[in-house]
Amino acid sequence: MSRIGRRPVPVPDGTDFKVEGNVVSVKGPKGVLSQVIHSSVNVELKTSADKTSEVVVLRLGDDKQSRALHGLTRTLISNMVEGVTKGFTKELEVNGVGYRAQKQGLNLTMNLGYSHPVVVSDTSDVKTEVSGSKITVIGIDKQKVGQFAAILREKRPPEPYKGKGIRYVGEVVRQKEGKAAKGSKK
Numbered sequence: 001m002s003r004i005g006r007r008p009v010p011v012p013d014g015t016d017f018k019v020e021g022n023v024v025s026v027k028g029p030k031g032v033l034s035q036v037i038h039s040s041v042n043v044e045l046k047t048s049a050d051k052t053s054e055v056v057v058l059r060l061g062d063d064k065q066s067r068a069l070h071g072l073t074r075t076l077i078s079n080m081v082e083g084v085t086k087g088f089t090k091e092l093e094v095n096g097v098g099y100r101a102q103k104q105g106l107n108l109t110m111n112l113g114y115s116h117p118v119v120v121s122d123t124s125d126v127k128t129e130v131s132g133s134k135i136t137v138i139g140i141d142k143q144k145v146g147q148f149a150a151i152l153r154e155k156r157p158p159e160p161y162k163g164k165g166i167r168y169v170g171e172v173v174r175q176k177e178g179k180a181a182k183g184s185k186k
Contacts, residue, residue: 028084
């Protein structure tokens with residue numbers, strides 16, 4: 001049995017959890033998320049005697065696909081609950097001489113060493129904030145936040161010689177040595 005899949009997901013107060021057929025929806029203070037779940041797993045909301053609710057994911061079969069989807073479904077539901085209560089953030093930093101980012105309304109304008117500024121607009125699900133050389137991507141859907149951060153990083157990935165570019169905060173970029181100086185041959 002899946003170690004992750006069999007753990008219940010606690011539903012905090014102020015969060016509304018619904019299962020309608022194979023669609024799971026979670027409503028919280030930050031917004032609403034819904035997810036279509038596979039038919040080989042079953043999702044149940046259980047309320048204990050002390051009025052705390054938790055979501056339990058059960059698999060209906062013991063085949064390979066059901067086992068694989070058991071832990072995945074539990075993790076997706078856990079991320080939905082966390083997203084509508086706390087939200088998710090991903091931080092990037094801009095490194096390089098003359099490289100900078102600034103917010104102009106809903107647009108994130110970045111000067112990344114190209115002949116033109118790179119402009120990326122916020123979506124309805126994902127917002128960006130800039131402070132100094134750090135870009136913070138904020139949203140309630142973990143997958144969309146990670147994808148938007150990857151799109152921003154893709155505009156100028158960190159290069160291995162000087163380390164210039166956009167990288168995640170805490171990301172380690174291995175530095176290459178570059179060309180070795182030619183010595184005299186004797």
